[in-house]
Amino acid sequence: MGKRTVIPFGPQHPVLPEPIHLDLAIEDERVVEAIPSLGFVHRGLELLVEKMDFQEMVFVAERICGICSFMHGLGCSLGIEEIMGIEVPERARYLRTIWSELSRIHSHLLWLGLAADAAGFESLFTHSWRVREKILDIAEETTGGRVIFGACKVGGTRRDIDGETLVRVLGRMKDIEADYRSIAAVFRDDYSMRHRFSGVGVMSREEARELGAVGPTARGSGIARDTRELGYAAYGGLDFEPVIEDAGDCYARCMVRVREVHQSFDLIRQAAAKIPGGPVEVKVKGFPEGEYFSRLEQPRGEVIYYIRGNGTKFLDRFRVRTPTFANIGPMVKMLAGCELADVPVIVLSIDPCISCAER
Amino acid sequence: MIEKQETISITIGELLEKVCRLAGEGYRLVQIGCTRLDSFQVDYTFDKDYRFLNLRVLVPADKAVIPSITGVYWCAFTYENEIHDLFGIEVKNLNIDYAGNFYRIAVEAPFNVSRPGDEEKE
Numbered sequence: 001m002g003k004r005t006v007i008p009f010g011p012q013h014p015v016l017p018e019p020i021h022l023d024l025a026i027e028d029e030r031v032v033e034a035i036p037s038l039g040f041v042h043r044g045l046e047l048l049v050e051k052m053d054f055q056e057m058v059f060v061a062e063r064i065c066g067i068c069s070f071m072h073g074l075g076c077s078l079g080i081e082e083i084m085g086i087e088v089p090e091r092a093r094y095l096r097t098i099w100s101e102l103s104r105i106h107s108h109l110l111w112l113g114l115a116a117d118a119a120g121f122e123s124l125f126t127h128s129w130r131v132r133e134k135i136l137d138i139a140e141e142t143t144g145g146r147v148i149f150g151a152c153k154v155g156g157t158r159r160d161i162d163g164e165t166l167v168r169v170l171g172r173m174k175d176i177e178a179d180y181r182s183i184a185a186v187f188r189d190d191y192s193m194r195h196r197f198s199g200v201g202v203m204s205r206e207e208a209r210e211l212g213a214v215g216p217t218a219r220g221s222g223i224a225r226d227t228r229e230l231g232y233a234a235y236g237g238l239d240f241e242p243v244i245e246d247a248g249d250c251y252a253r254c255m256v257r258v259r260e261v262h263q264s265f266d267l268i269r270q271a272a273a274k275i276p277g278g279p280v281e282v283k284v285k286g287f288p289e290g291e292y293f294s295r296l297e298q299p300r301g302e303v304i305y306y307i308r309g310n311g312t313k314f315l316d317r318f319r320v321r322t323p324t325f326a327n328i329g330p331m332v333k334m335l336a337g338c339e340l341a342d343v344p345v346i347v348l349s350i351d352p353c354i355s356c357a358e359r
Numbered sequence: 360m361i362e363k364q365e366t367i368s369i370t371i372g373e374l375l376e377k378v379c380r381l382a383g384e385g386y387r388l389v390q391i392g393c394t395r396l397d398s399f400q401v402d403y404t405f406d407k408d409y410r411f412l413n414l415r416v417l418v419p420a421d422k423a424v425i426p427s428i429t430g431v432y433w434c435a436f437t438y439e440n441e442i443h444d445l446f447g448i449e450v451k452n453l454n455i456d457y458a459g460n461f462y463r464i465a466v467e468a469p470f471n472v473s474r475p476g477d478e479e480k481e
Contacts, residue, residue, distance in 0.1 A: 021463070035457065036461070037457070037460055037461055037462070037463050038461065038462055038463070039461075039462040039463040039464035039465075040463065042462065042464040042465075044466075078361065082360065082361065209387060210432075210433060210434070211433065211434045212387060212388055212389075212432070212434035227409075229409060230361055230362055230409055231361065232361045292364070293364060293404060293411065293413065294361070295389075302389070304389060304390050304392075304404065306392050306394070306402065308394065316394075316396075317394045319392045319394065321389075321390040321392065325437060325441075326390070326434075326437075328437050329433070329434035329436065329437055330434075
């Protein structure tokens with residue numbers, strides 16, 4: 001047994017995508033224990049319920065994260081709508097689904113680029129982000145925003161996509177998907193990607209369940225759980241199944257994301273084919289009184305919003321449990337026993353969004 | 360309505376027994392969240408096959424102590440360390456206790472305790 005050394009790792013480190021801090025206790029080159037700590041970019045957004053009214057909180061929620069911003073706004077809106085008993089128009093539900101899946105595609109492409117970079121595959125990194133730019137172009141064309149869409153509101157959506165634009169976007173998406181297919185094939189088949197990710201950070205199905213893993217981290221270990229199956233927005237009317245892989249290693253988690261991009265393209269096509277006409281919002285009257293835990297599937301997994309209204313325009317409580325926070329436990333467990341050189345890959349494999357976790 | 364949600368209010372003394380029963384029935388721990396009211400409202404959220412169940416415990420603010428459920432759900436340590444660091448609730452028998460070092464935020468925490476000078480601000 002070697003001498004035990006503690007290496008402070010992060011929050012600023014060249015291989016870390018996000019500012020989490022880990023104290024790594026190592027013996028020789030092997031990690032014995034990983035102690036995480038957060039709070040370096042803590043913003044206290046939840047406390048803004050004291051200053052922002054319930055409609056403005058949707059804007060605040062969107063600013064929790066710059067990658068899954070639309071879904072944060074959606075989760076906040078869904079919770080408030082449930083408390084107030086608001087029936088959102090059918091067209092708005094489909095629009096929310098389309099923008100959610102666009103968000104998932106650009107989030108996964110961002111991660112895939114970082115994964116390629118972690119494996120030293122720079123051209124794959126740039127190609128992944130090149131395709132991502134085209135998705136952001138569609139987001140900009142349909143919502144006006146590339147990072148913060150600002151399209152979701154309590155009672156529906158702030159914007160609509162007219163039929164002509166939808167047809168044009170679907171046409172462009174066909175080309176983007178063909179482009180993506182060639183990238184996905186490299187992630188799937190290339191020796192260097194397989195070599196870097198296979199057999200690293202293995203978590204069995206049972207472990208993933210016990211450790212409370214969510215999203216692609218859980219589905220990469222064979223757990224067929226996807227909160228979209230609850231049927232929020234328009235998912236209840238669309239045909240899909242959770243994407244799962246069984247190996248439980250970093251490569252399996254990568255493959256889940258690779259396949260989920262294809263699934264998202266398909267869901268957008270389905271939603272575009274079924275979207276009905278009509279209004280995209282209803283008038284909101286009164287103030288929320290009651291509580292609700294709204295939950296939905298972000299690119300990183302299940303997110304929970306606890307919303308509590310007191311009958312005034314200000315909420316009593318707005319709490320967010322992000323998927324990254326749920327995946328810290330599994331990450332700590334996977335790091336124990338790994339090689340020091342594998343730490344960045346394992347941390348990356350849960351797709352950590354510390355911006356979300358530091359809401 | 361997206362899903363039916365059941366919230367059961369229990370006492371602190373009943374917590375471990377109820378949590379053990381849910382674990383035995385195959386529920387997974389979704390989250391533990393804390394809300395500061397006159398007392399602390401601690402919500403233990405579970406899910407089984409998309410069936411949502413929430414156990415609610417009210418903890419007196421002046422003597423805020425809860426038992427850890429990490430003996431049943433190992434992954435609860437992140438939530439319980441968070442509750443300890445941000446709300447100042449003492450968690451008994453926590454399996455991985457970071458002793459107040461899980462959240463290294465720039466402002467003083469926990470937020471529930473009054474500090475010198477608070478009265479002057481009011």
